[in-house]
Amino acid sequence: MTNSITVAVVTLPNGETYGYRRRGNGPRNVLLVHGNMTSSKHMELLMDTFAPEAYTVVAVDMRGFGLSSYHRPIEGLKDLSDDLRLFCDAIGFRGFAVLGWSTGGGVAMQFIADHPGYADRLILMSSMSTRGYPFYALNDNLEPIPDSRLKTREDIAAQARNRMVQEIFDNRDKATLRAIWEAAIYTHNRPPEPLYDEYMDDILTQRNILDIYHCLNTFNISDINNEVSEGTGAVKRVDVPTMIVWGRRDYVISQEMTLELMTDLPHARVLWLEDCGHSPMIDQLDRLGSATREFIA
Numbered sequence: 001m002t003n004s005i006t007v008a009v010v011t012l013p014n015g016e017t018y019g020y021r022r023r024g025n026g027p028r029n030v031l032l033v034h035g036n037m038t039s040s041k042h043m044e045l046l047m048d049t050f051a052p053e054a055y056t057v058v059a060v061d062m063r064g065f066g067l068s069s070y071h072r073p074i075e076g077l078k079d080l081s082d083d084l085r086l087f088c089d090a091i092g093f094r095g096f097a098v099l100g101w102s103t104g105g106g107v108a109m110q111f112i113a114d115h116p117g118y119a120d121r122l123i124l125m126s127s128m129s130t131r132g133y134p135f136y137a138l139n140d141n142l143e144p145i146p147d148s149r150l151k152t153r154e155d156i157a158a159q160a161r162n163r164m165v166q167e168i169f170d171n172r173d174k175a176t177l178r179a180i181w182e183a184a185i186y187t188h189n190r191p192p193e194p195l196y197d198e199y200m201d202d203i204l205t206q207r208n209i210l211d212i213y214h215c216l217n218t219f220n221i222s223d224i225n226n227e228v229s230e231g232t233g234a235v236k237r238v239d240v241p242t243m244i245v246w247g248r249r250d251y252v253i254s255q256e257m258t259l260e261l262m263t264d265l266p267h268a269r270v271l272w273l274e275d276c277g278h279s280p281m282i283d284q285l286d287r288l289g290s291a292t293r294e295f296i297a
Contacts, residue, residue, distance in 0.1 A: 004052055005044055009067055012086040013080075019067025020087070021059045024052030028296065029095055031119070032059035033084070035102025035126075036212050039066025041202040045100075045281045049289030059072035060087055062107065074208060076213045077103070081110035088118055097121035097296035102253065102278065103128060103212060106219050113221060113237040121296045122242040125288070126250055126278050130235045130258040131226045131265040133216035135159070149227040153214040162213060169209055174200045184251050185278045222264050235264045242268040243295045247276030248284060269295065 005023045012018060021040040030050060032043045040059035047057045060082050064070035074080060084107065088094060098119040100108030105127025112119050135156060136144035142161060150156055157163070167177050177200055182190070191199055206212075220226045221234040242265050246258040262270060271291050276283040 005047060007067070010087065010090045012083060012090055014069055014083070014086060015069075016063050016070040016083060017067075018063070018083070018087050018090075019061040020091070021047065023047045023057045024050060024055045026050075026052060026054040026056055028055045029093060029097070030055055030057045030059065030296065031088070031093065031096045031098045033098060033100040033104035033108050034065065035061070035100075035104045035214070036103070037203045037206060037209070038199075041066060041201055042199060042279075042281065045285055046289065046292075048100075050083065050293070057215075058091070058093060060084065062104075064211070065206050065241075066202065067205075070124040070207045073212050074215060075108045077219050078110050078114070080107045080215075081114060084111050085115045085118065089090065094118050095120060097123065097292075099123040099125055099292065100127060101125045103133075103216060105215070109221060109238050110219075110234065112240060113234040116237070116239075120240055122238065122240050123245060123292055123295065124242065124261060124265075124268075125245045125280060126247060126253050127244070127258075127261060128216060128219070128253065130222045131224060131231070131257075131260050132219040132228070133253075133257070134226070134228075135162075135213060135217045137165070150217060150242065151228055153210065156217065157210050162210060165209060169204060169206065172204050174204070177203060186282065187249060187277050188275065189249065189282050191282055219252045222260070238265060239263065241295075243271060243291075244268050245271045245280065245288065245291070247273040247278065247280055249275065249277045249283075250280040 037062045043059040050057045061068040098108045105124040135150045137148035166260045218229050220229045220231045222231040224231050273284045280288040
């Protein structure tokens with residue numbers, strides 16, 4: 001963490017405690033919402049690209065991640081977006097651009113749809129679709145079986161691959177966690193040490209991995225049935241200028257999911273990042289930072 005980033009916690013009216021990082025005291029507000037298996041810790045590199053005299057940047061730890069509590073299990077991403085509204089009220093933060101990474105993209109979209117007047121720009125970075133992030137039954141080669149979408153949290157928890165992930169958290173198995181990240185996310189560039197090891201420790205603070213998987217699978221703010229849930233149509237209320245950012249080497253968020261975003265948010269600007277995987281902060285930090293600052297100006 002750089003010396004210019006401060007860390008604090010705040011208690012929300014619903015009894016949850018939220019941790020967050022803050023940098024700068026400038027007139028332009030920016031809110032960063034992390035993805036699954038991360039927290040605001042992973043946003044520090046991006047925070048450092050914003051001049052502190054021009055921007056006030058806040059990165060939040062969602063419920064069950066990082067420094068935040070997990071008193072009440074979540075049932076949908078809407079629980080996290082409602083937390084986000086309580087958090088913004090608690091610290092007096094409004095009139096901001098919000099950037100959501102991966103799972104955080106779904107939370108940010110739901111937040112804008114349900115809580116107008118807080119955000120004025122939206123950046124969806126390597127974001128899940130408006131139609132959710134699907135989980136399927138797997139064959140013996142761990143390949144998805146078509147037309148076999150998992151339906152319930154019990155289905156998610158029973159799947160062997162997901163049980164293995166839960167065991168990684170239970171056993172604090174950083175070696176296996178690193179192997180997963182290097183196969184799926186850090187496929188080209190990796191964070192320098194000791195930052196890489198700090199990231200692994202931070203990932204293991206998560207207490208809700210199976211709940212998040214279920215929420216990703218059932219999320220659907222589109223107008224289309226996604227095999228698990230009818231679309232709520234809330235995407236129609238995502239009415240602020242939006243930019244979609246996707247790396248062409250992203251092995252977590254497929255191009256199909258990104259095309260769904262583009263279909264459901266037809267007025268969004270799209271930034272394709274070459275030679276970039278699921279973590280643009282590691283693969284294309286300068287390009288990401290400059291494009292974000294230009295978009296929210």
